[in-house]
Amino acid sequence: MDTETDFYSTWLEIDLDAIKNNIQRIQELTQTAVMAVVKANGYGHGLVEVARTAQAAGAIWCGVSRIEEAKTLRQAGITCRIMVLGYTPPKRVPEAVAENISLTVYTPELATAYALEAEHYGFRLHVHAKFDTGMGRLGFFPDEGVAFAKWLHEHPGLELEGIFTHFAKADEPDSDETDKQIDRFEILIQELAAAGIRPPWIHACNSAGAINYPRARYDMVRAGIAIYGLNPSEQSPLPEGFLPALALKARLISIKDYPAGHGISYGHIYHTKKQERIGVVPIGYADGFRRHPGNYALIHGKKVPILGKVCMDQSMLALDDVPEARIGDEVILIGSQNGNQITMDDLAADWGTCNYEVVTNLATRVPRIYPGSKEAQGNENE
Numbered sequence: 296m297d298t299e300t301d302f303y304s305t306w307l308e309i310d311l312d313a314i315k316n317n318i319q320r321i322q323e324l325t326q327t328a329v330m331a332v333v334k335a336n337g338y339g340h341g342l343v344e345v346a347r348t349a350q351a352a353g354a355i356w357c358g359v360s361r362i363e364e365a366k367t368l369r370q371a372g373i374t375c376r377i378m379v380l381g382y383t384p385p386k387r388v389p390e391a392v393a394e395n396i397s398l399t400v401y402t403p404e405l406a407t408a409y410a411l412e413a414e415h416y417g418f419r420l421h422v423h424a425k426f427d428t429g430m431g432r433l434g435f436f437p438d439e440g441v442a443f444a445k446w447l448h449e450h451p452g453l454e455l456e457g458i459f460t461h462f463a464k465a466d467e468p469d470s471d472e473t474d475k476q477i478d479r480f481e482i483l484i485q486e487l488a489a490a491g492i493r494p495p496w497i498h499a500c501n502s503a504g505a506i507n508y509p510r511a512r513y514d515m516v517r518a519g520i521a522i523y524g525l526n527p528s529e530q531s532p533l534p535e536g537f538l539p540a541l542a543l544k545a546r547l548i549s550i551k552d553y554p555a556g557h558g559i560s561y562g563h564i565y566h567t568k569k570q571e572r573i574g575v576v577p578i579g580y581a582d583g584f585r586r587h588p589g590n591y592a593l594i595h596g597k598k599v600p601i602l603g604k605v606c607m608d609q610s611m612l613a614l615d616d617v618p619e620a621r622i623g624d625e626v627i628l629i630g631s632q633n634g635n636q637i638t639m640d641d642l643a644a645d646w647g648t649c650n651y652e653v654v655t656n657l658a659t660r661v662p663r664i665y666p667g668s669k670e671a672q673g674n675e676n677e
């Protein structure tokens with residue numbers, strides 16, 4: 296019988312039950328509300344599919360980076376609260392209000408521009424004020440915070456729904472810097488309280504923060520990498536019970552025996568040392584699989600090197616140690632096979648980057664397959 300993957304040469308297999316499990320683990324661990332951070336196409340796992348899963352698992356918020364992502368979620372029928380964590384042009388305020396999307400404000404100019412738009416149309420826009428307690432990125436400095444939060448709180452066009460901050464070193468379990476950031480945020484919260492302001496949503500932690508800094512969990516945690524079952528960093532591995540959700544797979548599409556001394560792939564940086572059996576697998580840098588020396592793959596559960604340069608759409612596999620390999624066999628670039636595995640962290644370490652960059656760079660042309668999932672079809676309520 297055909298399976299869904301018989302129709303693809305290269306695909307991502309995504310386990311939405313793993314994502315559901317991971318969201319429930321975060322809820323158990325933190326005992327707070329969860330914002331599922333689904334920006335960047337759900338960290339490559341599929342924006343809408345992950346958001347549906349998150350909603351079904353009890354996430355109260357979905358966090359995105361751009362208003363386009365938020366609107367895609369609304370069009371797909373996502374009803375939970377949605378917040379844009381990054382910049383939104385003031386011209387998009389009417390769309391944000393119409394779709395019940397909360398926006399981030401982080402400068403007086405931006406807040407004023409939002410307020411003018413909202414006033415002009417007679418709207419009330421939900422905003423979260425972002426504070427730079429030490430991240431060195433977006434946000435009001437805490438000392439300008441109280442006056443500004445007061446202004447936001449009192450403005451008829453704006454509803455100050457939340458205040459938040461973001462940590463620079465939450466993945467370092469005992470970071471003085473994170474403690475200082477939390478202290479600065481605490482002072483701000485107290486000063487606001489003294490001015491009679493307590494927005495409904497106070498939030499600070501990403502995944503690593505949620506795990507390492509319980510005192511900063513507040514009203515919710517914004518969990519991205521953990522809901523995908525990936526470690527926030529080497530120093531901050533996920534606790535027990537989280538499951539990776541994604542595997543990158545392809546099929547062997549050619550097998551040939553080359554004589555000794557034959558060049559392989561562009562530039563012939565590899566020459567066969569003897570007669571060698573070499574396969575072709577349709578994965579390339581246009582899929583997000585980098586041209587990096589020392590790549591490898593799994594076939595029949597064996598780890599085999601990728602030879603020569605990775606091309607745009609193809610890579611070559613050493614098959615001398617896999618005589619049983621046949622055209623059509625499944626090849627694993629990320630994932631496990633017969634007890635052997637290549638993790639996102641392995642690939643990130645080989646490529647000299649972090650797992651966040653590897654996973655969010657998996658190309659959109661690679662089909663995402665959701666075996667056995669109801670959420671992927673949008674009928675999770677049936």
Ligand SMILES: Cc1ncc(COP(=O)(O)O)c(C=O)c1O
Pocket residue numbers: 332380461500501502503517518519520521527
């Ligand atoms: C403001 C903000 N909050 C939360 C997150 C989620 O972070 P993580 O994936 O480490 O949980 C991000 C991700 O970059 C972010 O920018």
